[in-house]
Amino acid sequence: MSQENILTVENLVMHFGGIKALNDVTFNIKRGSVSALIGPNGAGKTTVFNCLTGFYKATGGHIMLSANSKDTSVIKVLGEPFKVTDFISPVAFYQRLKYKMFGGSHLVNRAGLSRTFQNIRLFKEMSVVENLLVAQHMRANRNLLAGIFNTSSYKRSEDEALERAFYWLGVVDLTEFANRLAGELSYGQQRRLEIARAMCTNPEIICLDEPAAGLNPSETEALTKMIRVLRDQHNTTVLLIEHDMGMVMDISDYIVVLDHGEVIAKGNPDDIKNNPKVIAAYLGAEEGEEVTL
C-alpha cells in the first residue's frame, strides 16, 4: 500500500457517447492533505469525482485507493468486463464475477472514501440524527434475528452508531438540531450535516463537491475551519471541488487544475496562481463566472 499517496489516478478517461469529458487525467493525492480540484465550468471536475467515488464507471484508466490498510482498485470493484484470460484462471473469473454481481459504489465507501454532492442530497423528511444513523447502516449490526431478540451485540452496535452520530453533530456544531427535520435546517446547516453524514462512515478520504456553494462569508469561514479540523484532528484527507478561489487558495496544500477534461496544472497555491495556462483558462471562462485567482 502506498504510504504517501492515498489516491492515485492514472490516465483516467470518461466518454459520454461522443463527448470526451475526461482525457488522460493523471494526479496523486497525498495522505493527510487538503487538495482541490478546480477549473472553469464544464472542465470535468464532477465527472472526476463521480469516477473516483464509483458513481460512474470510467471508460479507461486506473484509480487506486490506498486506505483501510489495503489498496483498492476503484475500477475493479465496480465490475469490469470479463477478459479471455479469466477463463483459464478460476480465481480471476470468480473475482470478476463477484464484482460484476455485487460490486458498486458501496464498496468504494467501505474501502475508505466518502463524498458529498454539489446538490444537497439529505433525507429531508427524516430528522438530523436519523440522517446520520442511516449513513451507518453498512457498519451497524442489521441482523434480523439480532434485532428481534435485541441481543447485546445489536444494542451495542445501535449505541455506537448513536454515539458516532452525536460526535459528528458536535464537530459540525449541529447538536442542538439533532431532532429537527433535516429539511428545516438552513442551507449552510444542511451542507454541514452532509459532511457529518459522510464522516459517520469513517472515511480516510472525503470528497466535497462545492461545499461553499451558496454559503455567506462567515459560513465559508466556519467551513474552512471545519475542513482543517478534519485534516488536523481526524487525519482525514480532504479533496474538494470549489469555485470560491479565496477559500481554495487559503486552505489547499495542493491543487489540480482541469480544463476541457485535461489536467493543465498541478502544484501548490502559489504555483497555480501564477501559472499562465491557468490564468488563460479562467480568463476564457464563461461570462458571469466570478473568478479571482
Ligand SMILES: Nc1ncnc2c1ncn2[C@@H]1O[C@H](COP(=O)(O)OP(=O)(O)OP(=O)(O)O)[C@@H](O)[C@H]1O
Ligand atoms: N452524465 C453525463 N452525460 C453526458 N455528458 C455529461 C454527463 N456528465 C457530465 N457530462 C459532460 O461532461 C463535461 C464535464 O462536466 P462536469 O459536470 O464534470 O464539469 P464540471 O467541471 O464539474 O462543471 P461545473 O463546474 O459547472 O460543475 C461537460 O461537457 C458535461 O456536459
